[in-house]
Amino acid sequence: MPRQLQPTTGSSSLASRSRPANYFDQTIDHFPHSPRYASHVKGTFQQRYFVETSYYKPGGPVFLYLAGEGPIDTDTHLDSSLITQFMKEFSGIGVVLENRFYGTSVPFNSSTTDELLYLATEQIIADFDVFARKAKLPGISNNINAPLTPWILYGGSYPGALSAFTIKTYPKTFYGAISSSGVIHGQLEYPQWYDPIQKLAPQDCVGSINDIVDKIDSLVQSNNQAAIHQLKDIFGLTALKDIRDFAQTIAFPIGGPFYYPTNTWQEINWNPRFGHQDFFEFCNNVTDINAAPNTTAVDRVLAKYTGGEAWKNLGSYAAYIKRAVLPLCASGDYDSPECFGTQHPAWWANTTSGAERSYLYSTCTEFGAYQAAPPHGQKSLLSRVVNSTYTQQWCNWAFPKGK
Template sequence: MVTAEGEALQDAQRTHNPACYLEMSTCVHARTVVPGGQAINLWRLGMAGEEHGSTLTTRATDATFPQYNFTQPLDHFSNTGFTFSQRYWVSDRYYTPGGPVIILDSGESSGTERLPYLDTGIVDILANATGGLGIVLEHRYYGASVPVANFTTDSLRWLNIEQALADSANFMANVKFPGINEDLTAPRTPWIYYGGSYAGSRSAHMRVLYPELVYGAIASSGVTYATILDWQYYDIIRQFGPTDCIHQIQTTVYEVDELLSDAKSHTPIKALFGLANLTHDQDFVSLLAGPLGDWQDKNWDPAVNSDDFANFCTALGSPNDTSVEIAKGISVNAATINYAIYVNQTFSRRCPSGSTADDCFGTFDPTQYQATDLSQTWRLWQFQVCTQFGFFFTAPPDPNQPRVISKLLTLDYAKMICEFAYPPGQHFTVPALPNITAVNSIGGLNIAADRLAIVDGQEDPWRPNTPHSDIAKKRLDTPLRPFKLISGAVHHYDENGLSNRTAEPPVIQEIHSQEVQFVQAWLSDFKQSKSGL
């Protein structure tokens, strides 16, 4: 909590800017992207979900779809003798004999979170247009498709892209759908593979690595380019966020960094944010980066959209030269005051009574990451980050590059969670740095194949990790190799839809129509090749 003096200053600032009154419920979103181990702290406080970035909330659906299980080997490349049940769901509402299978990869979440896409989203759209069978396939280790008894380092060693891709291939080649007498396995039947975000990279990887099984694929916001330093995530927000809001963020970030470097102002600036007793400055500034992660939770559908980033910007107010003294001889801009009020209401006050700031927001104690029971679902995607994907959120390596997060957010801080959370096991050791070559060798920014569609959002903070990155080679958009950039879109905007398609925004209707058109064209080619024409 802030000091009495700090509260008085906040009261004065509320008078100056009424937009600073924020109800707690409007400040906290279900899923928050935060640098380093801070994300685990927020997860424990009930403020963050289990996903890294695939944070799209799904529209509620009253439709029900039958759930089935498919038996997978624990290890596709070595016989351990162990198997597990992988969940999947089926929609046959449009299926006609001879139709394709439209499969949606659920990625790093429970498959149940993806069921609305069977009802009104991309699977429903494509199945309706093609007479196809709709499928949602749950990823190993996520949801109820858990093959191990705990989440220790050793038990997680089968959680990698190679095993997970082999799961999908095995499923496609051998599944027998209950109630359907036809053989719908690949390659006998054309399968169209769809995924968004991490699952989008899997979609692209499946098309490249298993072309005989995956007839066509759509990679939406597919993060096919793994990186160690992922400073560009926040830079997209800097480029596309509201001008006044970004100005206020930068004013605060640069001012906080300067005040933290001075012994006289070090404690007062942290106290203003209600975090005077948070020991490590990196933990403090990582928490300040928390509201920026709400950018990727924006969506065109009001039922799915989060207003958290907009509320954050409103709370920061408009740029002005007002200065407020927070301690004798120490003054800050009004932007910093507003930012501090928001952080107090959104994060600091969530720390339970009797807990210290370090208990709630500290990340430097290795003992706090040692629980490995199956309830510790945060360990899953974090393990994939630490072993193969990287995506460590840091400040730009170039000190002259404009930024919206603190310069104290370094690689050493971001990857510290990997060493703390995953001590060497008897059978597996997490590498010092993720083996991003395992991802990038499949194609990275230049991944391409016939009947592989790349669909991205112009304002997606993950776009630098997709083939639409500014540093990727330019390519043409063709029916055989669609390359679509959705104007004004953030994260996999094409994945969700409405039952009344005409109620969707024009840009969403357009991308859905284009996806239907090129998938139908692909399937026409399949029929011709099958008939020998």
């Protein structure tokens, strides 16, 4: 369940016409008698949603799109997505509901560890149940609440898991649910996220990256600091002190998967109007047979560390990172937490509310799926220094154990 840190995200960013936001008075704690919630916060928060009724005819169903790990400001899914097709086909209503702790749907003014306890999956899916049974949608005079009217859930990736969990937990409320790529079980490391790319992406590009990654890891295993410094310099990233930050940064065009600032394989979309082709641009550059001589010359710079064997396409790979990724750091301070450096405990511990902190909490406490490379012996698209301990350190800094 990767998270792209941009205002819009390829496969989940469908441009929409302007529509007014609506708000539902949602309970903060649905389980006031559960021992899990020691503080048992009382009260409500305003849960934001968008609704589309243009295709509705009395008796039609309601399609509830679960927005998941981001605000719904530019992401309504009600104009040109699969939900639109459902609304047209079945004369239904479309609703996009913002997850608690995202966008403006925040129960508290901050996101301390104790407050984020109310981001638990059971609280989230209880929101969906209450909303479906009690929300009064604007412009609709008749009773369209569940279960009298069929409500169908739809979500993909993390929201796909929420969709599956909700229909399992509240089968008497919801008529059905669609779970697209639902991550329905937790696991600590999730190298399988890269499997589709390894198998289906252009194989000349994949093979080049696999070979470069193997060579990078040989330098790391040899602990040749001079060689590693030279490698970072080729990519313009000598400022990154931690080799894992370097490995993650040069893997951004492929995908984090925890977070990444560029469009990747995941942003390829069945609808070319909303998808992004950046991944293929990346691969075309990596394997450019017409690369300039000064670019291809870089392929031999590190050959002395690999038995004289050239690093095929290293120059083209590095040139792309310099051109497409490094400019995303406006300050030029690549090791800063605002750019590509992650080794900043105070930055992770900041309790200001935000999508990144909320998503990290769910990752650290319930879902796992930490970004990780496949182990040695398997082909990998990013250096194997990126493993579960990398993300776990962020979790420890962000949500320290109580004293």
